Every structure is written in C-alpha cells, then in structure tokens.
Amino acid sequence: MGFGSGGQEPARPAAPEAPAAPTAEQPIRLGVFVPGRLGDSPPYDGLAGAAERFGLRDPRVKLVNTFEAGFDQSKWIEQLVSFAASGKYDVVYTSNEVMGGLAWQAAQQVPKVKFLVNDAYVRGHERIYTAFVNKYEQSFLYGYMMALVSQSGMEGTNPEKLIGLVFGQHYTMMDDLIMPGMLEGARALDPGFELKSAMLGNWFDAKKAESLAGNLIDAGVDCLGAIAGSGNPGVLRAAANRKSYVIYYDVAAFDKAPGTIVGSVTAQNSELSFDILQKLADGKIPWGQPDVVGLRQGYVTVPLRAPGWVSAVPEAARKKFEELYNRVLSGELSLPVPQAVLDKIHNASVGQ
Structure with a gap:
C-alpha cells in the first residue's frame, strides 16, 4: 500500500536526513x-x-x-x-x-x-x-451504505429518511469529518436524509450506549452506526433486540452480531x-x-464479498453501493479532507 497526501498538502522542505537504518544487532x-x-x-x-x-x-x-x-x-x-x-x-x-x-x-x-x-x-x-x-471519505461511504440499507425494504426498516450514530465524544475529526461525511453520504442517495446522533460522553459505558441507541430507534432510526469504543456492544444489543441494523465502522465485525451488523466501511x-x-x-x-x-492507497476498504453483506442486503442496494464505491476508487468522485480541517487539527495540536 502506498502513502501520499493526495494533493492536500503543499510541497515542503525535505526532512532532515535520516540516520543509518537499524540492524538486528542494534534494533x-x-x-x-x-x-x-x-x-x-x-x-x-x-x-x-x-x-x-x-x-x-x-x-x-x-x-x-x-x-x-x-x-x-x-x-x-x-x-x-x-x-x-x-x-x-x-x-x-x-x-x-x-x-x-x-x-x-x-x-x-x-x-x-x-x-x-x-x-x-x-x-x-x-x-x-x-x-x-481520510475520515471524510470513509464516512461518506459509511453514510451512503447506511441510507441504502434504510431504504432497502429489508425487514425492520421503515420509510423514515433517518440514519443514526452513537459516538463517544466530540472532537474535530468527529465534528468536522465523520458526521458531516455521513450526512453527505446519505444525502447522495436522497437529499431528504437526516442524521440523528447521541453522544455517550466516554468510550466505555455500554449500558448507556444501549439506552442511547434505543432512543434513536424510538425516533425512527432503523440503521445505526457506533463509534463509541467499548460502548459499541451496547449499540449492538439495542439493535439486535429491536430488529434494527448496524453498519460497523473501522473494522469488519459481522461475527459480533450476525444478522444485525450487515455492512462495514473499514480503516485498515x-x-x-x-x-x-x-x-x-x-x-x-x-x-x-x-x-x-x-x-x-488501500487504507479505507469495504468487504463487498463478505457473507454478512451479501446474504443480508438486497442485490439492488449492493450494486448501487458498488457503483459509488468504484467512482471513488477510480478518482471520478473525489472526497478529500478539507485543508482547513487539517490545519485546524494541526493548530490545536501545536497550541496555535
């Protein structure tokens, strides 16, 4: 897999010359x-x-x-x-x-x-x-996949144009890339989609995450996302108990909740x-x-042949997702991280 800034960062002076490469004797x-x-x-x-x-x-x-x-x-x-x-x-x-x-x-x-x-x-x-x-690109695909599942007619889905997310805490990547990316991805399918979100306030309280996910389902959300660390199992329990669906973020984890997790957009x-x-x-x-x-570069992927995706999601929805996925992969649809967001993260990191 290759590295590169994708044209998002202007050319900079070369870094200082690296020292001699390590050896087995001096690792x-x-x-x-x-x-x-x-x-x-x-x-x-x-x-x-x-x-x-x-x-x-x-x-x-x-x-x-x-x-x-x-x-x-x-x-x-x-x-x-x-x-x-x-x-x-x-x-x-x-x-x-x-x-x-x-x-x-x-x-x-x-x-x-x-x-x-x-x-x-x-x-x-x-x-x-x-x-x-690139969390904007990953999240755009994530939101698009969630919207497709929501509108697929699968058992347990409803006509509401809503996707949901339980997340751990606010931070720049979440607020400026992940949630906006999810919403824009869903709206690429249908401009009427809305994103309902609920903040856990930590990265470990699975019981509270289950309650928050239940509230989202009560509000009409039929396909959920979970970016809550050790709180994620609570979201899975709520979705399984209420016959709703989850698209998993960052890792393909169909085995954590077969039939409930029906898709994934992963970061490698x-x-x-x-x-x-x-x-x-x-x-x-x-x-x-x-x-x-x-x-x-191969660091955002989608398991398009995973049995949990193929067996659960109708073919028409899967084909529609692959069409968008291939447009992004080919470069026809470009979803860069805004330089302003990268600058914001850098400036916060160095105290500017």
Missing part, C-alpha cells in the same frame, strides 16, 4: 502507547497487533512494551511523558487525534525519542510523523501501522511531513 526499541484499552477499539487493536507482528518478522524493530493508559484523559500527557522518558524506547507509537498534540508536548520534554501517531495531523517537527486516514489500521513500521525499519519515515491516506 529500534519501540514502545506502543494505547490511550485507552485494547479489545474494543479497532485503531488501537490494529496498531498493537501490527507492532507485535512486525517485531516477530523483522528484528530491526524490537517491541519493548505495549502500555494501556486507560480512559482518564487528564492523565495521558503525564503518562506519555513518563513512558517516553523511561529510557526504554527510541520510538513511541500511538494513535488518535488528541495524541498528536500530546506527542508534540512530550517531544519538547523528552529529547531524542521520536513519535509516530496514527489518526493525527501534525507537521513541522523533526521527531514526529503522523498518518491521517493494522496494515497502515505495519507499513509505517516497515518505513521506520528502512529509514524512510518523512519526519515532520504528515501523510493523508484513504481508499485509493
């Missing part, structure tokens, strides 16, 4: 910092799994430790600085929009240690590299992390120069 010591818990978060699970797989395959990168920081965000900067300053790591790898800014802060306090951050956008620091998956977090680690081992990370990646 890069890698620490993975998880801002949450493993198990129900595809971005973190994908990163941790990729680091473990890469360390077993390539002795030039040694995975020293994977640390789960928990859900108390007020402690993350102290934990990150302590983790990076321990002397155990040459590179710390983490993920999420907030962690780009925390890596910036930590880099000011911890000399020499470098930081890799997925789902963040920070430019201009010679010890920080960020890779940003594991593959992205593995490819970044390959570049790290080869001495080819463009430090200070962020990348934006998406469908055309």
